[in-house]
Amino acid sequence: MSTPTSCTRRPSVRDSCEQLAYVAAFTVSSYSTTTNRSAKPFNPLLGETYECDRTEDLGWRSFTEQVQFTTPLVAMHTEAKDWTSWQEFTMSSKFRGKYLQIIPLGIAHLVFPASGNHYTWRKVTTTVHNIIVGRLWVDNHGEMEIVNHKNGDKCHMKYMPYSYFSRETPRKVTGVVTDKDGKERWVIQGTWDEKIEGAPVIKTAESTRGKVLYDTGPSTVMWHRDYPPPELEKCYCFTQFAVTLNEPEEGVAPTDSRLRPDQRLMEEGAWDEANDVKVKLEEKQRQKRREKEQEALLAAEEGREYVSYEPKWFRKETDPQTGNLVHIYTGEYWQCKDTCKWDRCPDIFL
Template sequence: MGDLKPQQQEAEMKGWLHKWTNYLKGYQKRWFVLSNGLLSYYRNQAEMAHSCRGTINLVSAVIHTVDSSNFIISNGGTQTFHLKATNEIERQRWVTALELAKARAIRITESEDEEDYDLVPTQSDKNELQTMLKLLSAKLEDLTTCNNLIIKHGTALQRSLTELEQLETGSDSTAKVKAVNERATLFRITSNAMINRIQLEATYSDDDEFYDAEEHTTGEFLVTLPGKGHRRTCSGMSLQSEGQGYADGASSESDTDLESEEARVITRRRSNQEEYYDPNQPSWMCEKSENGSFEQHEATENEGKRKRRTSIPERPNYSLSLWSIMKNCIGKELTKIPMPVNFNEPLSTLQRLTEEYEYSELLDKAAKMEDSYEQMAYVAAYTISSYATTSNRSGKPFNPLLGETYECDRTDDYGWRCFTEQVSHHPPMLAQHCEGKGWTCWQEFSMSSKFRGKYLQIIPLGIAHLVFTSTGHHYTWRKVTTTVHNIIVGKLWVDHHGEMDIVNHMTGDKCHLKFIPYSYFSRETPRKVTGVVTDKEGTANWVLQGTWDHKIEGARVVGSEGSVRGKPVLETATPKVLWKRYMPPREYEKMYNFTELACQLNEPEEGIAPTDSRLRPDQRLMEEGFWDEANQVKVLLEEKQRATRRKREQEAEMSTAEGRPYPGYEPIWFKKETDPVTGNPVHIFQGKYWESKTKQDWSACPNIFL
């Protein structure tokens, strides 16, 4: 009996419930089966024999009642079911059955021998695997059908093209051209359907769960999109939909063919995307043409550009218990916890911060804008884009040694060059300076971090600056808080949350962004960011919305129509995509989930300073897969740094005893000055590094590596 599939066993409870799908279809009636600690659902009872639409394991699930008929089941972020019963009695029957099933499943799990539990899959795991295999089989059948249709319509299209080429007179040309167009349209529709099906299944594990990106939000302004009946409430950080989608006038046509409707919705949404991804080309080789499309550079345009690597050695499979290391470190600063390289990624914090310029084309575009509000919107999109790569990157970067540097000259492709130096060790602080096409950006980065047991919270300190050369517009902002969840148990995942104010100190314009924290019980889109651009009087000029790991859209405010419930009603132009994330390279999960730019940051290079992160031996050994050796070298480097610090402290004590001033440590390439904007002390780049590189004069560099 234990080897039977969930639907073949005697169900503990089964029946109809309404499950939330999206704003196009709302709640849809689905058949639910509770068995063996698993809650599964199907579109109907007949579907139980061949295709399960989704399953949630109750062992780690949270069951939350909303009102008299609604309740929510979530297993910690990967799956959430929003359900509605016909009445309160029916809802309570389900909630009671679910709680009992959960308690029973937990008891079974805890009663198993711990060693056997690690080595032998539980019945729940077997059932989940069997369910997943069925689901994958059904998806494969769908794709096979699409493939057959593509072959059929492709053959017909080829036949029509051949007939058109064989025409000797123009008498039948109109009819033939029409036939070719019709068959080409069929071929295109079929191909798009298959592509969209693949993308849909890759993005959403539950094919019912195509959530509209603008659902369940709150705010303070009411925004109307012209010609579409769109009205939105928005504050400086959020928008509320009271009609259709944000940039999508689509409506649900019928529920008779749900999968076709989903494909049409995806097609409509993606028809307005402002970029495409070719996995065989780096992101910088895709540029937008004047007509709005993206064109690939010819090979001749790439002459003179350095050929860079697109991959790094795969991450080896080393197992090590994080809890065994960190159980005695709760409450301590992250920088004071000795960590092996097993929990790192082969990049330093200096390099990780440089990765923020991956979407520097946003700054290039903003530098050319005369409209300060639109410029602010693109600056805001840039600040959000810097978080994109962290959505699936939970590895810790190497803590830089005092005096460690990193240069990144990408003027040949991205159009910028950046230099970063670790200017303080306690507290750890780095200074960075980047020069782009029409803009300059600099920042100090430090952080306060605490390990809380279940999660690690990182609060960035310091201010980022951006100046556009042509206008002198000077922007500043502070980063939001980052939390790494499931430190002890479960899969690590990262969330960014908090509020960010971007200020244009020349005009007084401000953009208030809100990074909405993820919650099990919220219907907010995960990783959502909202915002509004205002002038110095507080008048809204642009509204922004999207997610920090995917894309950001913006809409210009074109008018106001009084107020509703005390909130001003704003009318906006059609929203447009300001930023969209580039897709990562193939099999990137084997390379620490690095993007292509991240793979290139630690690529060896000649002529760099002897303090450059690329020359750090433990980091290089880790990248090459020699983790044991890397850990040994890491210990030696840290001991050398501690010895240097003790020597400096002894010199300071001797100077004090003799009545002489002790200057303390001074950075090599930055100098502490007073920030004219904020009035705070800040490290300013002196510009001498690039001169020293040209001369290959590194006499000022300390010996920090082995």
Template sequence: MADAKNSNPDNFKGWLYKWTNYIKGYQRRWFVLSNGLLSYYRTQAEMAHTCRGTINLAGAYIDTEDTCNFVISSGAQTFHLKASSEVERQRWVTALELAKAKAIRMMEAASDDEDEAAPTEPDKNDIQNTLRMLSSKLEDLTTCNDLIAKHGAALQRSLSELELIQDPAEASTKIKAVNERATLFRITSNAMINACADYLDLAQTQGRKWQRALQYEREQRLRLEETVETLAKQHNTLERACRGNLGPDKGKSKGSATEEFSDDDNEFFDAIEESPSFTTTVQIPTHIKGHRRTDSGASITSIASSEGAGPKYDEDLSSSDDEMSTGRQNQGSVITIKTQGPLPRSGSEVSVNFNEPISMLQRLTEDFEYSDILDKAAQCDDSCEQLVYVAAFTVSSYANTTHRTGKPFNPLLGETYECDRTDDWGWRSLAEQVSHHPPAAALHCESKEWECWQEFTMTSKFRGKYLLIIPQGIAHLRFKKSGNHYTWRKVTTTVHNIIVGKLWVDQSGDMDIFNHKTKDNCHLKYAAYSYFSRDIPRKVTGIVTDAAGTAKYVISGTWDKKMEAAKILHGGERPSSGSKEKQVYQTGPPRLLWHRNYPPPGTDLTYGMTEMACSLNEPEEDVAPSDSRLRPDQRLMEEGLWNEANQVKVQLEEKQRARRRKRESEGKPVETHKAVWFEKKQDPLTKSLIHVFNGQYFEAKKTQDWGKCPDIFTI
């Protein structure tokens, strides 16, 4: 099987196996050979944004080992590679040797030019002068082109007239005119050739110079990325080692220093055992416009956030003091910030300075801000049309992530959150933190027309420059009138600029929404942001199909603004087998399914929250004593008492750890907690165990019988 896509040494690409470490061994990677550089990526899609490593072949050593293996080393880094066959390896080695020879020739030719002696950044004046010269040469080419067209047309007319002349005396005069016009045509043609030669010479000279400058900038960027990623790995390893969750590395990698790093064991909710004395000094940004804490530097270290701003970069970085004072106005339920406390510790012991004043349970409840979409869906008689609205509802839950950079409070085990919006929005919900290992929260929401439930947990992968948050579990939605039962999984959230810059969030991946009663399906694709893409950012597209696989609706829009749907009138012609062209549908006029409610003015002072989000932490009577609104550290933060909030947060987490140590000392299993308001059952659709609402909470609320609630907030 040939993995390489072509045999052109200037642009050779394909799959190879690269040695990573003694635990993972060889891993399949996508390699690209271009302009004397061999780069690799984890997948082909990463070519748009993340290069994992690059070797300049001009100074590289290529060595073949056995039938399929070969090694490329530049001194600074080494790639141990393996092809799928001996023939495939020979193709790669041949292409690499040719590219290396060409790179050496280009380097030697460039070194002969005094102006190109050092690959440094070109001067702005030099660039402007060069552009002016190129523009002048282009004008000369345009003038010559016009003259050639003019004299060529005149010559053609003269030749046509000469063919029609019968009188020899008159022919002599015409021949003289033809010769004159031919001479003019030859002169303008020579001028055109000379102008082309001048332009080509200037373009080649400056092109080589700029290519070296761009190569210099590329190498500088790669070195910076490697340095930042190495520092991030070291920082993460130190934190995990201090928590006792990770020992020394079990092997030395033969691959490059830029091999990816994953943290699949990151527990988002748990209160980790307190680490020994450990201090980290960080230089943090102090002037990040639009950030929820103008002077806190939260954009550097709050890596567990699942929210963010747009794809922008902030280069105005400077150090900040340990404590700063800044005033904020009260808006809705959001607070006046007075002071800031110390930098956060590892694990879940993150200072409230990097939080927003709501818990993860409240954050899950925000999914129902656009519940009116489900109310419209409940009125649909056609199941495919109903599925269109359900799809729009799933997209709407991501709308607020464009401006949310705060990390929600990690719920304590047994913590709950009730949201009763029956009077205004027609639904009520309950969420409970039901497990530590794995950390999980269960949520149930119901109205007269529908009910929705899910068990939310997640895994995360830290890649040095960004964090992948991969939701686990399945969301369920059932309409009471029709009995249509839908399920779906949430897509991956990527938090960018973890180390340096302004945090921003992207959503990407595929989502399938399936109707288990009618077998209708909606496939949604969340396009990952790419700087080089011509598509609009945050784009979502989808197709709704019936049980027979016939396309019924086309869905399109963005997850941060609006979604539309159009009914398919005609399926159009299918593309031929092997063609990359997409199916083209003839549709009716689009219909608006959902549009975003933007946050109120002054969103930078309210953590980017909408009015609904701002109201979630408003105090309410008669709720369970385990309700998030009664959590003291969260309430202190909302009141602006940051130092006190940090102290109480540590005490609450220590209390939770003490309960865990007590269970261990008594010889009991660590995870013996039993949810109060949810019951663990087997999901009849997925056959997996999930927590399902037992219906007892609202009955207990009527009688105010909270005897089952654990005492988690008393210090």
């Protein structure tokens, strides 16, 4: 989901390649706040959920659930009038002494029902530098390929890694959109913390060094970042939108993050109490995990199948685009909210 940390134009695109260029700009926008967001977040609890209903003002609503604990995994589903998006997020990490590499796993989907265009992509690597000594700073780097499964359009993007010795613009992102025949149709460039521009390709040529040169039409700013006011530095550098996400709201599920007691206490400035409750919550989850492990051992000894945990709002299905087993939204959350029917929600808080 794009957030008000940035501004993405909503044009009437002429074809799927132009739409793919805008989708590429959308994927970049999710990294715009990572330059100054290096603090460690809360560890979500198994079964913890979060809803964000902005149908009235922004035209979309989103729902997430923590569906796995041993390897933490969150599933998300977002729906609007003209599009639907869903994804799983988990990650692996590598500690290299001075820095920590975070490698996101899982695939994001974006579908436009009117045209049938179905896009997928994977996130790039994030590296947190100066883990031991110095000021933490974040870099996003790697390659990303966005694919339109309807017609074979692709966008290959490169996030340039920062180098003290490089003359490249810091945080630079470049990309080329090609159609099903491999013909270059659009080029995009910019930075992941500032803005992305796109331009249609008129013709291509090859330089003497074998590099492809693009003759393009006028460029368009497809996304640019809206900076928060300076006073939000006191709020962990959250954007104005992010600051509102933890405001209490009536009618949410009992597992919603806004009802999590340690997070609420910290929001109210009760730091010592928040830490005490956090320890109790984590111990409660560890105890449940130990009980599940004992049940699994007993089931194995008795030769019967054992299911350790079943998500409440998602179910595992085979993704027809990738062939992977993924968590798909059941479509039941908002109906249960309308009737205040929360009997399926686990008891995860104190």
